[in-house]
Amino acid sequence: MSRRVIVATFEGEQDILGVTGAVRERNLSILDIYAPYAVHGLDKKMGLLPSRLPWVCFLLGLLGASAKVGFEYWASWLDWPVNVGGKPWDSLPAFVPLTFEIMVLFAGVSTVIALFMVSGLVPGRKPQLISPRVTNDQFALVFEHTGGNIDIDELHALLQRYHAVQIEERVE
Amino acid sequence: MASTEIGWQTPLIQGSKRLSQVTQDVCEPLERKASAWWWIGFLISLSVLMVGLAAIGYQILTGIGTWGLNTTVGWAFDITNFVFWIGIGHAGTLISAILFLLRQRWRTSVNRSAEAMTLIAVMCAGLFPLIHMGRPWLAYWVFPYPNFRGPLWINFRSPLAWDAFAISTYFIISLLFWYLGLVPDLATLRDRSEPGLRRSLFSFFSLGWNGSYRTWQRYETVYILLAGLATPLVVSVHTIVSMDFATSVVPGWHSTIFPPYFVAGAIFSGMAMVLLLMIVVRKTMHLEDYITHRHVDVMARIILATSGMVGLAYLTELFSALYSGNPYEQFAFLNRALGPFAWGYWIMVSCNVVIPQLFWFRGVRSHLGVVSLICVLVNVGMWFERFVIIVTSLHRDYLPSSWASYSPTSIELATLAGSFGLFFTLFFVFCRFLPVIAMGEVKGVLSYGTNQEESHHES
Numbered sequence: 001m002s003r004r005v006i007v008a009t010f011e012g013e014q015d016i017l018g019v020t021g022a023v024r025e026r027n028l029s030i031l032d033i034y035a036p037y038a039v040h041g042l043d044k045k046m047g048l049l050p051s052r053l054p055w056v057c058f059l060l061g062l063l064g065a066s067a068k069v070g071f072e073y074w075a076s077w078l079d080w081p082v083n084v085g086g087k088p089w090d091s092l093p094a095f096v097p098l099t100f101e102i103m104v105l106f107a108g109v110s111t112v113i114a115l116f117m118v119s120g121l122v123p124g125r126k127p128q129l130i131s132p133r134v135t136n137d138q139f140a141l142v143f144e145h146t147g148g149n150i151d152i153d154e155l156h157a158l159l160q161r162y163h164a165v166q167i168e169e170r171v172e
Numbered sequence: 173m174a175s176t177e178i179g180w181q182t183p184l185i186q187g188s189k190r191l192s193q194v195t196q197d198v199c200e201p202l203e204r205k206a207s208a209w210w211w212i213g214f215l216i217s218l219s220v221l222m223v224g225l226a227a228i229g230y231q232i233l234t235g236i237g238t239w240g241l242n243t244t245v246g247w248a249f250d251i252t253n254f255v256f257w258i259g260i261g262h263a264g265t266l267i268s269a270i271l272f273l274l275r276q277r278w279r280t281s282v283n284r285s286a287e288a289m290t291l292i293a294v295m296c297a298g299l300f301p302l303i304h305m306g307r308p309w310l311a312y313w314v315f316p317y318p319n320f321r322g323p324l325w326i327n328f329r330s331p332l333a334w335d336a337f338a339i340s341t342y343f344i345i346s347l348l349f350w351y352l353g354l355v356p357d358l359a360t361l362r363d364r365s366e367p368g369l370r371r372s373l374f375s376f377f378s379l380g381w382n383g384s385y386r387t388w389q390r391y392e393t394v395y396i397l398l399a400g401l402a403t404p405l406v407v408s409v410h411t412i413v414s415m416d417f418a419t420s421v422v423p424g425w426h427s428t429i430f431p432p433y434f435v436a437g438a439i440f441s442g443m444a445m446v447l448l449l450m451i452v453v454r455k456t457m458h459l460e461d462y463i464t465h466r467h468v469d470v471m472a473r474i475i476l477a478t479s480g481m482v483g484l485a486y487l488t489e490l491f492s493a494l495y496s497g498n499p500y501e502q503f504a505f506l507n508r509a510l511g512p513f514a515w516g517y518w519i520m521v522s523c524n525v526v527i528p529q530l531f532w533f534r535g536v537r538s539h540l541g542v543v544s545l546i547c548v549l550v551n552v553g554m555w556f557e558r559f560v561i562i563v564t565s566l567h568r569d570y571l572p573s574s575w576a577s578y579s580p581t582s583i584e585l586a587t588l589a590g591s592f593g594l595f596f597t598l599f600f601v602f603c604r605f606l607p608v609i610a611m612g613e614v615k616g617v618l619s620y621g622t623n624q625e626e627s628h629h630e631s
Contacts, residue, residue: 011191013619033385036191036360037615043389051393057401075316075325084327094329097412101334101341104405108345108398112352115394116379119387125380127359134383135360137191 003172004145005031006155009131009138009165013039016139019162020045023143026158031142034134056114057107064106068099131166138165145169184278184617187461191615195360198609201457202361206604209456214604217596224590227583228303236306238583244576245566249584250300251416252558253591256441257297258339258413259434259554261346262406263442264290268349269402272395278470280613281462284357285453285602286446287350292598293442294343296591301335303587331415338412345405349398352391355381356612410435417561424504424565427492433485440478440524441554447471448547449599451540453608462609465538472537475550479528482557486521500570508564512577516560523553 010016016039023030030046069092076082077089087094116122131140159167189197206214231238241248264286271279302308314336316325326333359381362374381387414434417425447468454463493505508517527549530536537543568575602608 034383035385035388036195036383037356037612038388038392039385040616042385046385048386048389051390053390053393054397057397061401071316072328076328080322080324082324082327084329087329091329097331097334097408097415098328098337100404100408101337104345104401104408105341108348108401111394111397112348115352115390119384119390121355121379121381121387123379124376127362127375127378127380127382129363129382132363133192135356135363135381136195140383 005142005170005172006145007130007166007168007170008141008159009133010141010162011138011165012163013139015162015164016141017042017045019141019159019164022158022162023141029144031144033142034130034140036135036137036139039139053111053114053118057111060110061103061107065099065103068102069095072098182466184281184464184466185462185614186464189461189618191618194609194611194615194618195364197459197462198357198607198611198614199361199364202605202607203365207456210600210604214597214600217593217600219593220589221593221597222590223586224588224593227586227590228299231303231583231587232308236304238581240579240581240584242576242578244569244574245563245578247566248559248563248578249580249588250304252555252562253588254297254300254304255413255434255558255562256555257293257300257591257595258410259438259558260442260445260551261290261293261297261342262410262435262438263444263446264288264293265342265346265349265402265406266439266442267446268353269399269406272399273403277617278467280610280617281459281464281467282446282450282471283613284350284353284606284610285449285608287346287353288602288606288608289442289446289449289599290346291343291350292595292602293445294339294346295598296595298339298343299591299594301339331412331419334412335416338409342405342409345398345402349402352395352398353610353613354606355379356383356391357607357610359383360611361607407435410438417565422565422569423498423500424508424561427489429485429488429492433482433488436478436481436485437524437554437557440475440482441551443471443474443478444547444550444554447475448544448551451544451547453603455540457603457608459609462614468540468543469534469537472531472543475547476528476531479524479531479550483525486525503568504565507568508560511564511568513560513564513567516556517564520553520556520560523549524557527553 008019010019016033016035020030020033020042024045024047033042033046035042072095073090076091081089129135130142131138134140156167185194239249267279267286268283268290272283302311305311314326314333316328355378358374358378362371362378365371365374411431411434414430418427418430420426450463450471451468454460490505493501496502508514527546530542530546536546563578567578
């Protein structure tokens with residue numbers, strides 16, 4: 001399905017923050033913003049919900065920790081008990097450091113993999129750049145152009161007020 | 173001196189840079205031919221590495237009888253080097269994770285190279301337990317895996333087994349953290365390089381990054397999570413390293429102060445190494461506007477603070493020896509300070525506690541030559557700290573009949589030199605092919621201190 005979008009590029013952090021708020025007030029749906037760095041506060045202006053990735057981190061960390069503690073008990077108490085210097089079979093304090101390490105390993109690695117999966121970051125993938133300078137020094141605002149209800153001249157004036165460098169209509 | 177006007181509202185990056193200029197300043201050194209200085213430094217490091225590799229090859233073929241160890245001193249040079257290098261690595265994580273959580277925004281200029289230093293230092297450290305095993309081709313035995321011997325599992329109650337897990341986890345998490353930070357910068361490099369091998373490599377590793385803010389938002393979330401995980405991790409790693417000693421019953425090792433003492437010492441020595449590297453990098457790569465006198469000043473203060481902690485730990489050892497009333501503990505302390513290795517103890521005290529006190533003076537902190545010299549001395553002192561802890565505790569323990577001495581052989585010295593060769597070779601390679609400044613982060617702090625409105629945005 002093709003849709004018409006408007007791509008406007010900006011050069012200043014304050015401009016992109018301001019224009020995002022203004023465009024949202026007009027009930028235009030922002031598809032995405034492309035930026036060379038993580039502009040502080042832009043997610044709130046865009047109305048993005050907080051990411052759910054912390055859940056992946058928490059759950060996989062929990063899984064790693066419980067699997068490790070279970071494995072330690074199973075291996076050193078049940079499967080092949082070896083008496084080391086008369087230490088008790090149930091040596092939970094001695095199992096804590098490894099459990100912690102495995103928790104961190106599971107939580108960290110899985111969160112990064114989850115990020116790559118949800119954001120479509122794949123090694124060797126061809127980038128779809130909206131504008132050639134978004135990884136260098138420009139911000140690009142992309143929003144949907146539904147046709148009828150938009151006054152093009154007014155929109156241009158609005159974007160110009162925030163020093164838009166270029167305004168383009170595209171069909172995706 | 174330029175640093176006299178350092179205030180909290182001073183811009184972090186000097187020279188009122190535009191975004192495109194940051195890209196240009198950071199990428200430009202990677203795009204021109206390597207300078208003669210780079211080649212000289214690289215080739216010297218590489219030749220030292222080769223000497224080390226020859227020594228490692230020889231000792232693996234011959235056996236660890238090529239070392240100066242004996243039945244009394246069973247741990248010496250290699251474990252000293254191992255603890256030293258792990259400690260160096262810790263400052264990278266301090267800068268990248270702990271200072272990130274503490275919102276110390278000056279870290280953006282130095283975090284990339286500090287993290288690279290962490291990775292390289294952990295590689296250098298990992299080398300030593302591997303060689304120490306004597307049969308490095310069986311190194312995988314330290315991990316539990318299903319085997320045909322029962323299966324016989326490793327002893328999960330042993331700090332040496334914890335060590336293997338801690339170091340591996342630390343390496344993997346540091347690598348992820350570093351690589352995640354690199355992805356947006358690799359995309360920047362990809363988009364400005366000519367088609368060719370370089371571009372294909374950048375393109376492959378930048379994962380199709382296109383600057384989407386939805387991705388940036390998740391990326392920031394993951395960055396905070398990783399920082400939150402790496403912070404206790406770095407403390408746990410050196411705590412576990414210290415438990416290699418503290419859980420034994422050797423006087424001089426068996427001490428509850430060891431974990432905090434080791435962690436503070438690790439950050440102390442690592443920060444000195446980062447600062448030394450940064451002073452060289454800013455000069456040779458012309459990054460004076462990014463790594464400013466303010467950065468040097470702040471890092472020198474961290475060194476001063478951690479030097480105080482290390483000094484406190486030395487005094488605590490004296491106090492607990494005195495107060496415990498334990499003759500073995502008292503002997504171990506006196507033997508350190510006045511015995512055959514007293515020279516090592518006093519090198520350690522003067523380099524780690526006395527000399528860093530010079531950093532109280534602003535004039536010293538702003539003189540880069542003096543700062544570099546102090547950083548070198550701190551690293552010498554911290555190497556000797558580990559040597560003193562390990563060798564002086566072992567060489568005279570309980571039975572005077574089994575007392576012995578220790579001196580390193582040429583093979584051990586060559587291996588230590590080789591680890592420095594490895595460290596600097598890899599660091600030179602890093603500086604040549606990857607951006608030493610995290611562009612994606614520095615761009616975010618450009619406006620810091622330039623207007624009042626922005627400075628309220630934090631938190």
